[in-house]
Amino acid sequence: MNAADNIFITLNKADLYTAIKGKKVFAIIDRNVADYVPKDIVSPEKCYYLTSSESRKTIEAVEDISEFLIEQGADRDCFLLGIGGGITTDIVGFTAAVYKRGVHFGLLPTTLLAQVDAAIGGKNGINVQHYKNMLGTFNTPDFVVINPKYTFTLPDGIWHCGLAEMVKTFLIADRVRYDFVVAQYPDFRENERVLTRLIFESVRIKTDIVHRDPHEEGERRKLNLGHTFGHAIEKCDRTVMHGEAVSIGIIIAAKISQRLGLLSPQDLTRLIKDFQKMHLPVVSPIPARALFDAVSKDKKVFDNKIKFILLTSIGSVRIEELELEQLRHLVDDL
Numbered sequence: 001m002n003a004a005d006n007i008f009i010t011l012n013k014a015d016l017y018t019a020i021k022g023k024k025v026f027a028i029i030d031r032n033v034a035d036y037v038p039k040d041i042v043s044p045e046k047c048y049y050l051t052s053s054e055s056r057k058t059i060e061a062v063e064d065i066s067e068f069l070i071e072q073g074a075d076r077d078c079f080l081l082g083i084g085g086g087i088t089t090d091i092v093g094f095t096a097a098v099y100k101r102g103v104h105f106g107l108l109p110t111t112l113l114a115q116v117d118a119a120i121g122g123k124n125g126i127n128v129q130h131y132k133n134m135l136g137t138f139n140t141p142d143f144v145v146i147n148p149k150y151t152f153t154l155p156d157g158i159w160h161c162g163l164a165e166m167v168k169t170f171l172i173a174d175r176v177r178y179d180f181v182v183a184q185y186p187d188f189r190e191n192e193r194v195l196t197r198l199i200f201e202s203v204r205i206k207t208d209i210v211h212r213d214p215h216e217e218g219e220r221r222k223l224n225l226g227h228t229f230g231h232a233i234e235k236c237d238r239t240v241m242h243g244e245a246v247s248i249g250i251i252i253a254a255k256i257s258q259r260l261g262l263l264s265p266q267d268l269t270r271l272i273k274d275f276q277k278m279h280l281p282v283v284s285p286i287p288a289r290a291l292f293d294a295v296s297k298d299k300k301v302f303d304n305k306i307k308f309i310l311l312t313s314i315g316s317v318r319i320e321e322l323e324l325e326q327l328r329h330l331v332d333d334l
């Protein structure tokens with residue numbers, strides 16, 4: 001199934017062989033999925049194994065990979081293949097952008113989150129002092145091969161992180177699909193056919209938005225729904241995973257939207273009930289007002305104002321510029 005020019009959603013492992021045929025491949029692989037790499041695809045000395053954690057998504061990881069590539073004699077015509085979750089795909093996308101001023105790369109995302117979001121759209125990022133994605137580039141891979149079956153081995157919490165990003169995408173643009181996910185939860189988790197369809201639709205929505213606004217100057221900002229407070233939660237409580245933080249951030253954004261009169265109280269109540277049904281967290285471990293220092297350092301802040309994503313109904317959002325002070329006031333008792 002072809003979700004966009006270079007994004008293949010397939011249950012067939014052989015499709016990866018076709019994608020990398022004729023390339024000088026060096027694989028950067030999440031240690032936890034080392035067994036997923038077909039043994040005959042890359043020789044062992046050309047594989048670099050990465051420990052995936054937010055504290056490792058830093059410039060040091062990029063340096064270590066670059067040292068490995070130099071030692072292995074990787075020229076400008078080498079090809080990086082990133083295999084793993086969103087942390088791996090972010091690090092590989094960034095490394096490919098800067099190694100020898102840029103080399104080609106492809107991705108094999110293995111978490112649901114990376115399949116529906118992190119590997120799609122050509123953004124990457126690494127953290128600085130635990131502030132999320134402070135260094136990053138726009139760098140589109142030559143291909144993304146998505147095999148939904150890889151998600152079957154994900155631990156519960158990590159699978160739900162991916163569900164949070166998928167639900168976010170449908171909340172932005174597809175009420176019908178959102179309703180379907182809520183109604184069918186969790187039956188589609190290991191149903192190849194339905195899961196493949198949902199991943200396809202989620203990827204399609206994101207790639208359509210990215211095509212219209214590749215450098216996030218307008219509509220693409222909508223995909224940041226839940227991320228302003230989500231990133232602040234990740235900065236302040238390192239035990240919270242990205243998808244969990246996004247889930248809580250969406251509920252904070254929904255509460256703000258309701259306070260501004262944009263979202264009906266009924267929709268807010270329904271959203272919270274739906275998230276609880278799907279085991280997506282809704283309560284911040286830290287009061288929203290205590291997150292403000294981190295919010296004020298968000299990449300989207302200019303001149304004490306922030307472009308904030310608000311929900312107007314289930315399936316539709318709008319971008320609004322809010323004064324930081326106004327936002328602080330709106331979340332004072334959350």
Ligand SMILES: NC(=O)c1ccc[n+]([C@@H]2O[C@H](COP(=O)([O-])OP(=O)(O)OC[C@H]3O[C@@H](n4cnc5c(N)ncnc54)[C@H](O)[C@@H]3O)[C@@H](O)[C@H]2O)c1
Nearest residue numbers: 032052085086087110111113117118123124150153154242
């Ligand atoms: N660039 C973007 O557009 C974008 C979008 C969304 C998120 N992100 C980034 O993605 C990151 C989160 O990604 P993530 O949730 O995939 O985290 P991750 O890469 O750390 O993966 C989560 C865990 O799952 C393990 N794992 C991976 N695949 C597995 C599999 N198939 N079976 C069992 N375990 C597996 C990993 O080893 C890790 O322990 C964050 O850093 C976030 O900022 C980037």
